[in-house]
Amino acid sequence: MATDVAVYVHVPFCIKRCTYCDFTTFTGMLNLRAAYIEAVLDEIAIWAQRFPTLHANTLYFGGGTPSLLPPSGIAAIIAAVQREFGLPGDAEITLEANPGAIDLTLLSDFHTSGVNRLSLGAQSASEHELEMLGRIHHWNDVVEGVRAARTAGFDNVSLDLIFGLPGQTLNWWWETLRRTLDLTPEHLSLYALTLEPGAPLAENVALGKLPEPDPDLAAEMYETASELLKSAGFWQYEISNGAQGTTPPPEIWALPPGGQTEQIGPWVSQHNLSYWRNTGWLGLGVGAHSFLFEERWSNLPHPVSYISAIHSHRPYRISEELITREIDMAETMMMGLRLAEGVTEERFDRRFGVPIRESYGQTIQKFEGLELLEHQSGTVRLTPKGRLLGNQVFAGFLL
Ligand code: SF4
Structure with a gap:
């Protein structure tokens, strides 16, 4: 019997580290991209050989900045997941992209390679906030990025926003939401800022160089977002996520009792539903987490050690844990x-x-x-x- 999984591929490369980021990602290592793609392809082959019954429902390229991989590499990974894990031809395939490092040609090539859902890290419409966050893009890059995505053929675009920032006002958050909704994305993810210990943003707050974020204000921002999203036709189907529905949502937190997320329409994140329903997922690549066969584990957290372990057939899984x-x-x-x-x-x-x-x-x-x-x-x-x-x-x- 087939074991259904959501397949996640982690891409641990970024051009510059954002001030709030504690993700598994590295700068100055783009020269490893070709070797990394080879290692991920090898990891797919390892899993296919070990568990021939694995069947992929969805594929998600997250990071880091997956859009830094060449489209030919993305295409090779998609083809391998289709071949080895039977990923259906119409399955959701998401790629996260940085608005500061994309253009029409690149997006067209990603679309041709099989990616059918684009997730753009927009974060804020305020230049001041983008600078504080250490992002490499300007708001206009988001506007141009969404336009290019549509021209490239993407009919499923998700935008990420972040709120609860030091010094952020309710007015600017509202403005970010308004400008974001003007871009008519199919999906939105809204994240409250977490001050990660050791990240420059947290240190600047600790040193008093930036004001401490106000949790009450962040709660107000969350509620403002919920109301605005609802009025724009978004169903808030998960605490931090909303999708356009085939019908308008009756209430902010609304599904009829007994209703299923799929009834909302085609724009909910199928991949992330596997996490929220806690069914199995297979994470490939550096630092990727997996939950499968009553076990949870993560991969080695550094590109050099991961690539080297895969190529020399040494163990690359760490923190293995039996899930009772x-x-x-x-x-x-x-x-x-x-x-x-x-x-x-x-x-x-x-x-x-x-x-x-x-x-x-x-x-x-x-x-x-x-x-x-x-x-x-x-x-x-x-x-x-x-x-x-x-x-x-x-x-x-x-x-
Ligand atoms: S682009 Fe994303 S993963 Fe890369 S440094 Fe910024 S927040 Fe982290």
């Missing part, structure tokens, strides 16, 4: 509750052979009492109020 049934159940609840659809009784029961209420009856009852969770029509999900206090609820399931 209890951890799996708790994580399925935590991740699933991020979705407006919540966790369905039917899916939980089919996977774990036990009703949700039997495992989490007390926890659900407690959060129902606080009006943070609701359990109806065979679904446990966050209430609109719970959506704003998600972390509190998730922690309850982890305990």
Whole structure:
């Protein structure tokens, strides 16, 4: 029987490190790109040989900056995933791109190579904020990038934005959202800034060179975004993600009880649904994480050690961890509750052979009492109020 997986390929190269970034990415290593593509192709072959039943549903190139790989390399990886893991011809294939390093020719070549969903790291429409974040692009690059993506044939474009920045005003956040919606993307991801220890942005805040971000203001920004997205026809199907729907959303946090994310329309992120539903995924490349066959692991975190290990047939997997049934159940609840659809009784029961209420009856009852969770029509999900206090609820399931 085939084992369905979402395949993720990590591309650990960037032109310059942004001031807030703690992702696994490296600058000054673009000369390794050809060897890296070869290593990823070898890793695909290793997995295909070890587990011939793996079947890919989606493919996602994340980073780092995947658009720094040549389209021929992206095409070779897509072809290998199709050949070895049976990725269907119409499967969602996403590529993250930096608006500061793309043009029409490059995007056309990516589209021809099989990429059918483009995710652009727009982040902000404010030049001041882009500079503070250390981004290499200007807002006009985002505008031109979306235009070029449409000309290149992309009908599925997602934009990433970041909020809760030091000194960011509600007015400028609103302006960023307004200008972003003017570009009519099919999908939006909105992330609250995390001050990562050691990142220059966090250090500047700690040294008092930048103001401390205000969490209450960030919460207000989140709510403003939700309202604006809804009025622009976006369904907020996950806490940080919205997609255009085939019909307008009735409410901000709205799916009919028992409704499934797919009903919203074709622009929800199919790949990320696998993470939120906590089904299996296979991460390829430097630092990539995988969750498969009751095990979780990550790959070596440096391009040189990863390439060298793959080429010399040495172990390249680290931090291997057995996922017990209890951890799996708790994580399925935590991740699933991020979705407006919540966790369905039917899916939980089919996977774990036990009703949700039997495992989490007390926890659900407690959060129902606080009006943070609701359990109806065979679904446990966050209430609109719970959506704003998600972390509190998730922690309850982890305990
Ligand atoms: S482009 Fe993305 S991955 Fe690269 S440094 Fe900036 S935030 Fe990090």
